[in-house]
Amino acid sequence: MAASKEPDELDSRFFKAADDFFSAYGHLGLTYDDVTLATCYSEVLPRDTQLETALADGLKLNIPVISSDMDTVTEARMAIAMALNGGLGLIHYNMPERQQLSEVSRVKNNIHGLIQDPIKVSADEMIGDVLKLIEERKFAFSTFPVVDREGTLVGLLSGHVVKPRYAKRKIADALTPRAQVHTIAQKELGRDPIARADKFFTDHPGIHKLLVVDEQDHLRGLFTMSDVERIAQERNAQFKPARDAQFRLLCGAAVSATRNAFGELDRNRILAHVGGLIERGVDVVAVSTAHGHSKGVGDTVRMLREAFPKLSIIAGNVTSAAGVEYLAAAGADAIKVGQGPGSICTTRIVAGVGIPQLTALYVASRAAKKKRVTLLADGGISKSGDIVKALTLAHAVICGGIFAGCPEAPGEVIEISGKLYKQYRGMGSLAAMKAGSAARYGQVADPARKMAPEGVEALKETTSSVDQVLAQLIGGIQSGMGYLGAANLAQLRQQARFIRVSPAGQREAEPHDVVELKTTT
Numbered sequence: 216m217a218a219s220k221e222p223d224e225l226d227s228r229f230f231k232a233a234d235d236f237f238s239a240y241g242h243l244g245l246t247y248d249d250v251t252l253a254t255c256y257s258e259v260l261p262r263d264t265q266l267e268t269a270l271a272d273g274l275k276l277n278i279p280v281i282s283s284d285m286d287t288v289t290e291a292r293m294a295i296a297m298a299l300n301g302g303l304g305l306i307h308y309n310m311p312e313r314q315q316l317s318e319v320s321r322v323k324n325n326i327h328g329l330i331q332d333p334i335k336v337s338a339d340e341m342i343g344d345v346l347k348l349i350e351e352r353k354f355a356f357s358t359f360p361v362v363d364r365e366g367t368l369v370g371l372l373s374g375h376v377v378k379p380r381y382a383k384r385k386i387a388d389a390l391t392p393r394a395q396v397h398t399i400a401q402k403e404l405g406r407d408p409i410a411r412a413d414k415f416f417t418d419h420p421g422i423h424k425l426l427v428v429d430e431q432d433h434l435r436g437l438f439t440m441s442d443v444e445r446i447a448q449e450r451n452a453q454f455k456p457a458r459d460a461q462f463r464l465l466c467g468a469a470v471s472a473t474r475n476a477f478g479e480l481d482r483n484r485i486l487a488h489v490g491g492l493i494e495r496g497v498d499v500v501a502v503s504t505a506h507g508h509s510k511g512v513g514d515t516v517r518m519l520r521e522a523f524p525k526l527s528i529i530a531g532n533v534t535s536a537a538g539v540e541y542l543a544a545a546g547a548d549a550i551k552v553g554q555g556p557g558s559i560c561t562t563r564i565v566a567g568v569g570i571p572q573l574t575a576l577y578v579a580s581r582a583a584k585k586k587r588v589t590l591l592a593d594g595g596i597s598k599s600g601d602i603v604k605a606l607t608l609a610h611a612v613i614c615g616g617i618f619a620g621c622p623e624a625p626g627e628v629i630e631i632s633g634k635l636y637k638q639y640r641g642m643g644s645l646a647a648m649k650a651g652s653a654a655r656y657g658q659v660a661d662p663a664r665k666m667a668p669e670g671v672e673a674l675k676e677t678t679s680s681v682d683q684v685l686a687q688l689i690g691g692i693q694s695g696m697g698y699l700g701a702a703n704l705a706q707l708r709q710q711a712r713f714i715r716v717s718p719a720g721q722r723e724a725e726p727h728d729v730v731e732l733k734t735t736t
């Protein structure tokens with residue numbers, strides 16, 4: 216329930232709704248630490264708050280947190296962890312296009328109740344061939360259905376026999392024959408295939424794989440008990456994994472407005488690559504650049520919208536109402552806001568351009584409302600309180616630095632003087648631009664020309680897993696919503712009341728006059 220108490224007149228003079236507050240500070244760029252939110256009458260317990268957010272028609276997250284499309288933050292492992300927690304990862308594009316396609320496939324194939332196109336082997340191959348396949352494709356499993364050329368089920372190659380000692384044996388001599396393989400007919404799956412498979416595993420102790428076949432005994436899918444158990448557990452979790460209609464984890468991928476040798480938008484290449492991403496099951500593409508209110512980005516979004524009418528598109532970055540309107544008119548569903556707030560960003564220093572993030576979000580949010588698009592607050596989040604403030608104006612946040620020290624982020628752990636770190640670098644840093652992201656900053660990765668970096672190469676201390684980092688962040692968001700009496704994110708946007716904080720007020724907000732033994736952030 217929303218707060219039922221009418222606001223007090225005295226309170227209203229001090230604690231202002233967004234329109235009144237930001238208009239009063241029209242001459243000043245404000246960011247997260249410049250404001251605090253006023254408490255409101257509440258009937259809402261933090262643990263009961265709902266965090267779902269719909270970013271586009273076909274794109275609903277269960278928590279409003281996205282990991283950045285940066286080469287030291289989001290590849291498949293991070294995207295899987297984010298989606299399992301109800302959020303989303305945007306796979307970066309500082310890698311060959313083919314690799315980005317396989318990163319997306321890894322996320323989409325992670326765990327879904329029914330694996331519709333399982334990896335199969337044929338009876339005339341050797342077990343050594345299977346071992347090689349596992350090694351090459353980094354499979355975490357070793358049991359494979361065996362089919363003939365027509366796709367008819369011949370048997371099951373159990374992981375127990377996929378061992379180097381049997382490498383020289385033919386699969387035909389080691390498989391469990393068709394008659395002993397447990398199968399279910401596709402038409403018997405009914406409306407809840409997971410419940411059906413769950414029941415099968417309960418009724419058949421010791422059996423961990425169930426194959427699905429059609430009337431001609433062609434292989435049509437595979438259930439594994441561990442997947443089914445995990446999904447059954449998830450059904451009771453407060454924040455369920457973010458999944459598509461086929462129960463696969465959600466995954467996003469960033470694309471750039473790639474240009475050809477003549478400096479023109481490389482339409483064919485962009486369309487072919489995005490077509491490939493869609494084939495792999497990508498749920499959203501993000502046209503990610505430093506300057507989204509620009510012709511190249513508008514043209515790319517327009518082209519993608521025309522070619523793929525149902526595709527969810529994120530575009531950015533912008534910091535103005537005109538920028539939001541421009542990308543919305545081009546066909547974007549969700550717009551990234553942020554130029555220079557990021558922890559590794561130097562755009563404001565190098566280019567002298569960019570708007571402090573909260574003011575940028577406010578201005579963008581008014582245009583977004585008019586154009587019926589959603590907003591993503593991108594960069595500058597260093598604590599859960601920042602997320603609560605961002606969500607008073609945006610529909611989700613994008614974080615880089617907060618996740619860069621997690622084990623799920625790409626890169627090795629480095630030890631310096633007994634402390635453990637991971638590399639975290641701006642996509643506009645020299646090293647990242649050389650690795651492919653120069654176009655994002657309107658630069659050319661030409662060894663003969665000097666590039667002007669807009670980001671730094673840095674280190675983050677290693678942190679706990681994404682699960683644990685998100686648990687802390689979500690706890691903070693829910694707590695903020697409880698203080699505001701907001702049962703969901705729409706109510707948070709509606710009920711937020713702001714007040715400017717003095718430098719002394721900022722100091723007061725942090726632990727002070729104590730010797731801190733344990734830090735909570």
Ligand code: XMP
Nearest residue numbers: 283557558560562595615616641642643670
């Ligand atoms: P946080 O604060 O979460 O910020 O570490 C991550 C966001 O920063 C943006 N980004 C950059 N901005 N130069 C910039 O000005 C850069 O080199 C750079 N690299 C990333 C991006 O929006 C990311 O999500």
